[in-house]
Amino acid sequence: MGRAPCCDKANVKKGPWSPEEDAKLKEFIEKFGTGGNWIALPQKAGLKRCGKSCRLRWLNYLRPNIKHGEFSDEEDRIICTLYASIGSRWSIIAAQLPGRTDNDIKNYWNTKLKKKLIMGLNPSNLGKFSQPFSGSLQTQPQPLSTDLLQLYRDYNSLCFQAAKSASAAESFSGPQNFLHCNTSCSSSDGSCSQISYGKEQVIKQEDQMGCLHQGFNVEESQKFMLHYGQYVDGDHPHHHGDPISVFLDQRANGVLGSNSQYLEEVKQLISTGNGSNGNSFLFNDENKTDERGMYYYY
DNA sequence: AAGAATTTCAACCGCCGAAGG
DNA sequence: CCCTTCGGCGGTTGAAATTCT
Numbered sequence: 494m495g496r497a498p499c500c501d502k503a504n505v506k507k508g509p510w511s512p513e514e515d516a517k518l519k520e521f522i523e524k525f526g527t528g529g530n531w532i533a534l535p536q537k538a539g540l541k542r543c544g545k546s547c548r549l550r551w552l553n554y555l556r557p558n559i560k561h562g563e564f565s566d567e568e569d570r571i572i573c574t575l576y577a578s579i580g581s582r583w584s585i586i587a588a589q590l591p592g593r594t595d596n597d598i599k600n601y602w603n604t605k606l607k608k609k610l611i612m613g614l615n616p617s618n619l620g621k622f623s624q625p626f627s628g629s630l631q632t633q634p635q636p637l638s639t640d641l642l643q644l645y646r647d648y649n650s651l652c653f654q655a656a657k658s659a660s661a662a663e664s665f666s667g668p669q670n671f672l673h674c675n676t677s678c679s680s681s682d683g684s685c686s687q688i689s690y691g692k693e694q695v696i697k698q699e700d701q702m703g704c705l706h707q708g709f710n711v712e713e714s715q716k717f718m719l720h721y722g723q724y725v726d727g728d729h730p731h732h733h734g735d736p737i738s739v740f741l742d743q744r745a746n747g748v749l750g751s752n753s754q755y756l757e758e759v760k761q762l763i764s765t766g767n768g769s770n771g772n773s774f775l776f777n778d779e780n781k782t783d784e785r786g787m788y789y790y791y
Numbered sequence: 792a793a794g795a796a797t798t799t800c801a802a803c804c805g806c807c808g809a810a811g812g
Numbered sequence: 813c814c815c816t817t818c819g820g821c822g823g824t825t826g827a828a829a830t831t832c833t
Contacts, residue, residue: 509801509827532818548819549802584821599822600800 506541510550514540518547519555527551553594560592564601572598572606 510518521538528534532544540547553559564572568590575586581602583595590598 507803530818543803545804545819546802553801581822595821596801603823604799 504541505543505546507546510554514542515550515555518550522551522555549596553596558592559594564593564606568593569606569609572602573610576602 506514517538517540521534525537527548528537530544531548534540535542535544535547538547542550571589572586575582575589579585581599583599587593587595587598
């Protein structure tokens with residue numbers, strides 16, 4: 494019954510690949526292909542590696558036409574747009590970026606792009622930019638679409654709906670964070686955005702004004718700062734429970750709409766080339782475009 | 792210059808659906 | 813059906829590199 498075990502874990506090498514191992518694997522696959530069986534491949538190729546490890550090494554590093562190095566602005570926009578639509582479906586996102594691997598994109602998102610996006614959503618940063626920019630993502634801020642504003646509003650709305658009912662709050666991580674957070678926080682530029690938590694909250698005036706200038710009303714701006722502040726404080730790339738990720742994942746997973754709806758959006762995006770329009774990345778959602786604003790990411 | 796802190800990213804882990812037996 | 817393996821995927825880890833103090 495069944496098949497042979499995947500590999501003998503005790504006799505399998507782990508850790509970084511040596512140039513010799515890389516050469517063996519590359520040579521074998523170029524000569525014989527994978528044979529449709531990764532588990533059997535290492536033995537045939539004379540490698541003391543698990544089949545899964547070989548597959549990963551080939552797909553992420555050795556296979557031809559892999560693109561290494563900086564992501565372009567266009568690639569950034571595609572990743573952000575697709576992430577906003579379908580969440581962390583890295584393999585689907587990678588399929589739209591020739592030469593990029595899902596692992597690469599996942600790392601890039603978790604270490605750089607997400608930060609840029611969230612920095613851009615912080616109203617205290619918005620005031621720093623009086624004019625929209627175009628140009629390199631690394632050196633200049635760029636405008637975000639109003640849809641990201643809408644994403645954040647959806648998120649805040651969910652938080653407050655959920656906060657009204659204990660059972661809802663239990664099933665949604667955002668409100669729990671919101672309700673139970675009791676730490677002080679400061680924005681990344683060192684200015685404190687939030688002075689206290691609990692029922693009495695004080696929001697730094699200029700940050701509120703930043704929100705208001707960007708189309709938030711007073712209540713929204715306060716909600717925004719509360720959520721944003723708790724993420725920025727102690728932010729670390731290994732922490733993936735930040736509000737915007739949780740929210741985007743839940744949205745993509747159907748909390749705010751059916752998954753198929755967003756997959757449809759992706760298909761449309763790809764076919765129409767939307768999301769690569771000038772400096773802002775936009776995706777069509779006729780229900781969520783009642784306002785326009787300009788947001789930035791570093 | 793040196794130690795601490797932070798960031799990066801290759802690689803591993805574990806789960807899941809599909810399919811073999 | 814049920815059990816098992818395989819391939820694929822997303823989440824996570826940790827060593828190395830880089831930046832900060």
